Amino acid sequence: MNRTPPSARTGNRRIRWPVVAGLSVVTAVITAVLGHQVPKSPSTSPTSAVPPQAPRGQHRDVPGEADGVVPDGVTVFDDAIPAVANLDPGLLKALRQAAKAAVNDGIEFGVNGGWRSAAYQNQLLRQAVATYGSEEEAARWVATAETSRHVSGDAVDIGRSDATAWLSEHGAGYGLCRIYRNEPWHYELRTDAIDHGCPRMYADPTQDPRMQQ
Structure with missing residues (x-):
């Protein structure tokens, strides 16, 4: 080797x-x-980053009590609720007089609807169109803001069937009348009814000349 x-x-x-x-x-x-x-990996991934807040005014405002939305349990005596407090004084006085008399029969006048802002009424109309499928059918149940007796403070929707039954029998004596056959809850003031009885009802609001304005 x-x-x-x-x-x-x-x-x-x-x-x-x-x-x-x-x-x-x-x-x-x-x-x-x-x-x-080679860039370093970010400490926070895009999916875990906090997204920016949406700009103000992006979503439609939701009507509240100030627009006439009625909370549960409201009666004709609730002055703190705009839907009641903003009713026509004559209508509200008649309602309270009738409600005091109805108490003796164990009846309470709950309120489902009273005064409403125009914006709230228009929202209800849009919802009715979506529910019933057309403006024509919706008009049988909800008026426009321009014609609604609720926007003017001249109508109330009574919330309990026992109260509407009581008013159907005794309401005329206080000037309180049911206006439409398809709405047993809707009452307006007709002072002539105290002496002459309530006028004939319309089938629904589309038959009421006041709704054609």
């Missing part, structure tokens, strides 16, 4: 060290360059 002379072995070791050192420097340079080129 041939042996490598000692001088040759020493020479090989002297050559390898510079090569190794050079490779180390090149590796370090490549790592540094790649480190600058």
Whole structure:
């Protein structure tokens, strides 16, 4: 077997060290360059970021009590509720007189609807069109803001069937009359009814000449 002379072995070791050192420097340079080129991952992903708030006024305002929306349990004596307090004074007086008399029969006059703002009435009309499928059919149940007796404060919707039954029998004596056959809850003031009885009812609001304005 041939042996490598000692001088040759020493020479090989002297050559390898510079090569190794050079490779180390090149590796370090490549790592540094790649480190600058590859962006760091963000600490928060887009899906977990908080979205910006929607600008004000983007959604339609929802009517509330100030527009005539009636909370549960309201009676004709609730002056703090605009739907009651903004009724025509004569109508409200007649309602309270009748309600006091009805108490003797164990009847309470709850209110489902009274005065309404024009905006609230228009919303109810839009809902009726969506429910009944046409403006013509919706008109049998909901008037426009321009013709509604609720917007003017001249109509009330009584909320309990025992109260409407009581008014059907005794309401004329207080000038309180049912106006439409399809709405047993809807009452208006007719002072002549005290002496002459309530006028003949319309089949529905579309038969009422006041709704044709």
